[in-house]
Amino acid sequence: MYDVLIVGGGATGFFYGYQHRRKNSPEASGLKIAILERGKEVLTKVRVSGGGRCNVTHACFVPNDLVKFYPRGEKELRALFHQFCSGDTIEWFEKHGVELKIEEDGRMFPVSDSSQTIIDCFLNTTKKHKIDILTGQSVQSIFRSEDSWKVETNQQTFRCENLVMTTGSNPKIWEMLEKLGHTIIPPVPSLFTFNIKDKRIKDLMGVSAFASVKVKDSKLSASGPLLITHWGMSGPGILRLSAWGARELFDKNYQFILEVNWLNDATLEETENQLKELKLEHAKKVVGKNHLLISPTDCGKVWFWLLKFH
The missing domain is CATH 3.50.50.60 (FAD/NAD(P)-binding domain)
Incomplete structure (x- = not known):
């Protein structure tokens, strides 16, 4: 006893x-x-x-x-x-x-x-x-x-x-x-990675960057380190988003559009200045496959890079 x-x-x-x-x-x-x-x-x-x-x-x-x-x-x-x-x-x-x-x-x-x-x-x-x-x-x-x-x-x-x-x-x-009389609220998954089949990230496994992520047509958003994996995306930013949106994502049957802002909080002007600096520093370097190519003539036309994943 x-x-x-x-x-x-x-x-x-x-x-x-x-x-x-x-x-x-x-x-x-x-x-x-x-x-x-x-x-x-x-x-x-x-x-x-x-x-x-x-x-x-x-x-x-x-x-x-x-x-x-x-x-x-x-x-x-x-x-x-x-x-x-x-x-x-x-x-x-x-x-x-x-x-x-x-x-x-x-x-x-x-x-x-x-x-x-x-x-x-x-x-x-x-x-x-x-x-x-x-x-x-x-x-x-x-x-x-x-x-x-x-x-x-x-x-x-x-x-x-x-x-x-x-x-x-x-x-x-x-x-x-x-x-025994207790009320159990049905649980749903939380703190999970996202399975994304998109050819734009297929060959980028292991790439990590600080980014902002948002579920389209919702108030769910988060920011933090984002890691591209062999089957989608992970990292603190993604895990935070899945934790806060656990029930809403469950209601969507985990089918939604994910918006990724790779510039995070940087303005277009700040990003343009950074790219101009890179242009001067690496003007003669060749950018290989699967990398973002900015030519000297296009450097002044920097656009907000927003990828949408299903």
């Missing part, structure tokens, strides 16, 4: 286990707390986040400003951020021996540049506070009795007084929660 059973061995589950223990101390010192994880390892998403470096938080310390970076849930997140925001996150990790650094774009990583630092921090903290970590436990059913919860996994049956769900995007768990 556990006092608290946490289903989901990710960062949220680990952090909650520690916070529950600390918040209820010294009364919580005798509580039995366990984290159930269906996989063989815990914190697997932490390991790969931020390209293996783990982008822990963002250097934005005002709750009302921070919520604007989230596509959905602004109202709910504002209340939470007033209780625990980026500054509190930094302080928490510093107290547990992890120093963070701020990069130019505001993202914050451990100074070690390794997600293992964050994983070790969570594992050491749970061990210190005697929180059980049970892996290979795939939840099959959840039942509520008068005084406790019964959780059946593929290995055994657990009972607990308090049940905490931190499973993330697990449709099987959503179905169980729905049967």
Whole structure:
């Protein structure tokens, strides 16, 4: 019998286990707390986040400003951020021996540049506070009795007084929660790349540039690094657009026209001056296939380059 059973061995589950223990101390010192994880390892998403470096938080310390970076849930997140925001996150990790650094774009990583630092921090903290970590436990059913919860996994049956769900995007768990009376909003894909079949970018795989992107006939727009891939476009700008437009793009059945402004915020005059400089610097160079060719006689006729992709 556990006092608290946490289903989901990710960062949220680990952090909650520690916070529950600390918040209820010294009364919580005798509580039995366990984290159930269906996989063989815990914190697997932490390991790969931020390209293996783990982008822990963002250097934005005002709750009302921070919520604007989230596509959905602004109202709910504002209340939470007033209780625990980026500054509190930094302080928490510093107290547990992890120093963070701020990069130019505001993202914050451990100074070690390794997600293992964050994983070790969570594992050491749970061990210190005697929180059980049970892996290979795939939840099959959840039942509520008068005084406790019964959780059946593929290995055994657990009972607990308090049940905490931190499973993330697990449709099987959503179905169980729905049967218990919770309302589940149908999920849609987010943070995805765009599949674009267009001969103009076919041979440009690997090319990256800062650009502005917009979905035609909508208010969806974003800017940032854009990467041309073997099957379309990716990069922070595209991922940001897909995150903010997740439901609208779903309603369009992912069929839409994407407008790409390669000049981003530069004016035509600024771009013309840059091209004139390039003309003087590289006047005798031959531009090969798949490159934009500006001849000396056309250099004064620079037009806004806007590509539209289906």
